[in-house]
Amino acid sequence: MTGSAETPLFGTVAFVGIGLIGASLSLAIRRHGLAARTVATARRQETLDTALRLGIVDAASTDMAETVADADLVMVCVPVGASGAVMRAMAPHLKPGAIVSDVGSVKCAVIADMLPHLPEGVALVPGHPLAGTEFSGPEAGFAELFEQRWCVLTPLPHTPKDAVERVAAMWRAVGSNVDTMDPEHHDRVLAITSHLPHLIAYTIVGTATDLGADLKQEVIKYSASGFRDFTRIAASDPVMWRDVFLNNKEAVLEVLQRFTEDLTALQRAIRRGEGDTLERHFTRTRAIRRGIIDAKQA
Amino acid sequence: MTGSAETPLFGTVAFVGIGLIGASLSLAIRRHGLAARTVATARRQETLDTALRLGIVDAASTDMAETVADADLVMVCVPVGASGAVMRAMAPHLKPGAIVSDVGSVKCAVIADMLPHLPEGVALVPGHPLAGTEFSGPEAGFAELFEQRWCVLTPLPHTPKDAVERVAAMWRAVGSNVDTMDPEHHDRVLAITSHLPHLIAYTIVGTATDLGADLKQEVIKYSASGFRDFTRIAASDPVMWRDVFLNNKEAVLEVLQRFTEDLTALQRAIRRGEGDTLERHFTRTRAIRRGIIDAKQA
Known part of the structure; x- marks a missing residue:
């Protein structure tokens, strides 16, 4: 049809x-x-x-x-x-x-x-x-x-x-x-693939916004080294995203909790100088990228 | 010359x-x-x-x-x-x-x-x-x-x-x-524009890697909704990035601390349903994106 x-x-x-x-x-x-x-x-x-x-x-x-x-x-x-x-x-x-x-x-x-x-x-x-x-x-x-x-x-x-x-x-x-x-499954999948990435992008761009004026100009100037991709995501419609977070609260908070635990573990490894932990983590994440390339979603 | x-x-x-x-x-x-x-x-x-x-x-x-x-x-x-x-x-x-x-x-x-x-x-x-x-x-x-x-x-x-x-x-x-x-200033600027974005991208991709196998397949399938940009960053060379974090420890930990505080504030706003706080934050971050576009770095 x-x-x-x-x-x-x-x-x-x-x-x-x-x-x-x-x-x-x-x-x-x-x-x-x-x-x-x-x-x-x-x-x-x-x-x-x-x-x-x-x-x-x-x-x-x-x-x-x-x-x-x-x-x-x-x-x-x-x-x-x-x-x-x-x-x-x-x-x-x-x-x-x-x-x-x-x-x-x-x-x-x-x-x-x-x-x-x-x-x-x-x-x-x-x-x-x-x-x-x-x-x-x-x-x-x-x-x-x-x-x-x-x-x-x-x-x-x-x-x-x-x-x-x-x-x-x-x-x-x-x-x-x-x-x-089913709707519950949708909301869990989107919490990790879309909602959490947007929340994190909004956060890091906000963190940079709070830097002193001089440093902020340089963040803009040198943004191509990683930061820029986050600013594009964080330029999305504020009202739409406010509503997403208010209305998918449980799934977002659950995946955010996992993220925070993982980030804390890496922070600890950096502070203690645990190079093996960092390298192991950074190697593991390549598998998902390969999956995305294989699925022709890259 | x-x-x-x-x-x-x-x-x-x-x-x-x-x-x-x-x-x-x-x-x-x-x-x-x-x-x-x-x-x-x-x-x-x-x-x-x-x-x-x-x-x-x-x-x-x-x-x-x-x-x-x-x-x-x-x-x-x-x-x-x-x-x-x-x-x-x-x-x-x-x-x-x-x-x-x-x-x-x-x-x-x-x-x-x-x-x-x-x-x-x-x-x-x-x-x-x-x-x-x-x-x-x-x-x-x-x-x-x-x-x-x-x-x-x-x-x-x-x-x-x-x-x-x-x-x-x-x-x-x-x-x-x-x-x-000067080298100190370089390391501070790069900590926010490059090192923190890479650390966060590695973290979120790792968080997704730990999901159950079924959910992970769907994360790959639906990665275009925000997650994909992070996987590209997180596919960078593991040994190079291990060394970056071990060797710019102080600047990275300092900016990571700010990021975590900001993320916690947004998490709190989501949990309490504070829509105004979220909308205000999501609107502020647009200014940096405009700066990047104006600086022709977009």
Whole structure:
């Protein structure tokens, strides 16, 4: 089941929130002819004006009820902490047979927040495209963002199979590889592959920010020696990431605890001058890099 | 003072150690005609065979005395922990007027280890090219490695000015921007821009390595969401980095202490659900990224 000019996958796709991810998906849907039209709602008129000016959607309104009323698919693309409020606000206006999906980096909390407000006859297909850049807003969107990236769907036991398959078909059509797993597992995997790396990058860049002004200028000047990669990650959207950490608290704190123990062990080895411990540790970590290269993810 | 086909900057340049950095520098020196010939010594014949086979140097021998005897410039390109032993071993064989330089990521400890063995009439110009990749060995070398990268020289008060200028001219000729600073300051700046980022990358990749086998496969599969950048850094040469941490202990431990305090503060904010603290921190860190982009280091 894929879209074509004659029979698009969806009639109207409505975006609630049209930042980097929503704008990129709307552009990709339009490029691949997956919907008859795409529309957007957001809190700020300025955001919608940008989306319209750049030809990202066919229509836009700050009125959420009006925007979702005719949608066959509603894509919730807001910071995860707002998911529950969005679902509650739009629930009375969704049409029977509609599908609601999302793009949040956390799945358990989003499901817990949205599910209580889900109307009868509407399907919820939680999802997470593993794609993004350090830039934010509709002007940062581009249609190729999801190509050859993973999209993880975390359907619930009672989610209708055909709704899951239509959302999966959309992601495949925009170039993604689709995987399905349970939400708890998703949140554990992402805590180590994404949430902890972001937290650490934010921390080290903050540590450098607190250095004296002279030293800070030199950190910028000589950033290519390792630090620079962290600053790119730490330039990601602050509100999105605030919500990720607040909503995947347990999994993040658990993996952070392991990280801190491991860092303390290396710190101790440095202080005591235990070269063998350091070398053994630094050699072990090469195996994962080889795995990533072998999996063609490098 | 730059090299040309008629008057190369140096007669013979000898490399003690011919891994990624030494091989790249020899290739760059040859490409730009900066020396009449380059030669290398290393502990393992296999390494030298590779360097000869790939046309990296004109001659090579495991006999250090023989290799450095005729050199106008000796580039010490070994893990920093070996610098003192190298200087002691080659000192009796250096010719008067020779210059010894190095490429170590740590400067205070290297100077402390080398200086006591420096013969009368030989100049020591400690240096550090801020360039590298996650690959090691002579086969990883390439002549363009130093182009548009910084090279920091940390001359001592009694280092002859003309020796410093000739080494600086060489680095400029291979495409680098040369800066001069005192060794203590170098070690502090590099502790935050390079050593701490590498330590943290090694730690997080190690934390992931210790996860169960199933989860580890998924970490590899979904590594593009942040983790991947860390694995590249953590694939760097283990022995080189062991020596960096052992030899820049004080500066690394000091900045690691600050980092740990900052990480603990964020951990506390996550546990207590303090969204404002997280958002404020994540917004502050954007300024450094802007600085890096403005400085054209991004």
